[in-house]
Amino acid sequence: MEEKEKKQVLSEEIVKMAIDLVEEAKREGLTLRLIGGPAIRIHSSLMAIDLHKRLKRIEGQEFPDIDFVAPDKERAKIRKFFETRGWKFDSYIFFFTSGVGTRNRQVYRGKVDVDIFYDALDLCHKVDFRNRFHLDYPTASLVDLLLTKLEIVEFTEKDAKDVIVLLRDHKIGDADAPETINARYMAKLFANDWGFWYTATTNLKKIRAACPMYQQLTAEDIADVTSKIDQILKYVDEEPKTKDWLKRAQVGTKKKWYKEVRL
Secondary structure, rough: OHHHHHOOOOOHHHHHHHHHHHHHHOOOOOOOEOOHHHHHHHHOOOHHHHHHHHOOOOOOOOEEEEEEEEEEHHHHHHHHHEEEEEEEEEEHHHHHOOEEEEOEEEEEEEEOOOEEEEEEEEOOOEEEOOOOOHOOEEOOHHHHHHHHHHHHOOOHHHHHEEEEEEEEEEEOOOOOOEEEEHHHHHHHHEEEEEEEEHHHHHHHHHHHHHHHHHHOOOOOHHHHHHHHHHHHHHHHHHHHOOHHHHHHHHHHOOOOOOOOOOO
């Protein structure tokens, strides 16, 4: 499929396509959960959708592909599910790439490309979805959506804008409640993983510092987002750290704390 043709697909079409795929998979007894920009859009109010569009997350097509997570035990059935709907399995990536993140990933080519990560998004840091698929539908849980952004070492402006919209439109809490970001879960996860803690908190602080530079954000937007970042950081700071975390913290960034990603 030529890139020019892909750029003609509207964001609304991509979001609808993603939801339809999750629902069709469910009817066939399969589990798909959406992550990435379209997942954030699904959880957004009209105010947040308008903000997402005004921020212009990327040039050209707003959502260039669709990302899902799924249980590894359903891998073979999910391949058949997509192939019977016209997507073509990318065998080159499967057989000839061996970088971080490729072992549990499948790519399907079509009008809109689809990436599927099985059990976990294991890139710079690991976001584990096992035992968490039930928390939300048709997307992964809000805190997991946030973690898939904060795990990125080479954090881009697109990722920052996605996080801003996600934070602006949702509450910060300490449980997996509807439309709430479970900061307690994040804090406990980071308390045993210094590397993930360092990358995620660094990214949150970058966003907090960058917010005033976005002309599309109102004073109310900036105050709301920065306040929520502070709330998350407070949960993270106050969570007791494990011995492994404390030991790794002594080494700091002298030793690489993340995995190199080559997708």
